[in-house]
Amino acid sequence: MDYNAPPYTLNGTLVQAGNKYVCNEVPSGIKGRLTLADHIIREAEAAIILGRAPKNRTRMYDRLNSAILLYGGVGKGNFPKFLLYSLRKRKIPRLEMAYPTNRDELIGLFERTNRFLRNLDEYPDDYVSNDDNLTTDGMPYRKKIALSEFVEIVNEINGI
Numbered sequence: 727m728d729y730n731a732p733p734y735t736l737n738g739t740l741v742q743a744g745n746k747y748v749c750n751e752v753p754s755g756i757k758g759r760l761t762l763a764d765h766i767i768r769e770a771e772a773a774i775i776l777g778r779a780p781k782n783r784t785r786m787y788d789r790l791n792s793a794i795l796l797y798g799g800v801g802k803g804n805f806p807k808f809l810l811y812s813l814r815k816r817k818i819p820r821l822e823m824a825y826p827t828n829r830d831e832l833i834g835l836f837e838r839t840n841r842f843l844r845n846l847d848e849y850p851d852d853y854v855s856n857d858d859n860l861t862t863d864g865m866p867y868r869k870k871i872a873l874s875e876f877v878e879i880v881n882e883i884n885g886i
Contacts, residue, residue, distance in 0.1 A: 747764075748808060760808060767812045767816070772818050772846055773813045773818055773819075773821070774823075774839060774842065777822070777824045777825045779825045780865075817851045817852045819853040821842040822856040823860075824866045838855075
């Protein structure tokens with residue numbers, strides 16, 4: 727661990743680095759986390775983004791869950807959204823994946839990550855791989871139906 731590198735060297739104006747990403751009304755916890763992530767946002771050459779874990783997921787492997795915690799995709803609140811937004815604004819290659827919910831998806835996650843890292847030099851700066859169609863919330867996009875369609879479905883079920 728390098729104690730001469732951020733976040734251990736934050737002092738003075740460096741502590742206020744999170745202010746350049748959000749306005750004054752944003753809670754200090756988010757600004758503080760953005761301050762800690764500032765060097766990641768500025769210096770990242772590529773990003774691997776893991777979506778949020780589903781609320782009702784089954785834990786697969788206790789040790790592996792700890793590894794996934796270090797890998798990313800955890801946390802609640804708005805900080806992950808701000809961080810994701812900031813990384814998406816940068817013109818860097820990105821791999822965005824949904825959180826794995828079973829063994830096969832977990833194996834696929836590692837395969838996709840390895841493939842992305844192996845081919846990183848070949849990607850253009852604005853390359854994005856978002857096959858899982860993650861939203862800003864870090865969750866896979868789900869198509870929503872219009873209210874009129876919902877009413878039709880309910881009426882059809884009720885025989886009206």
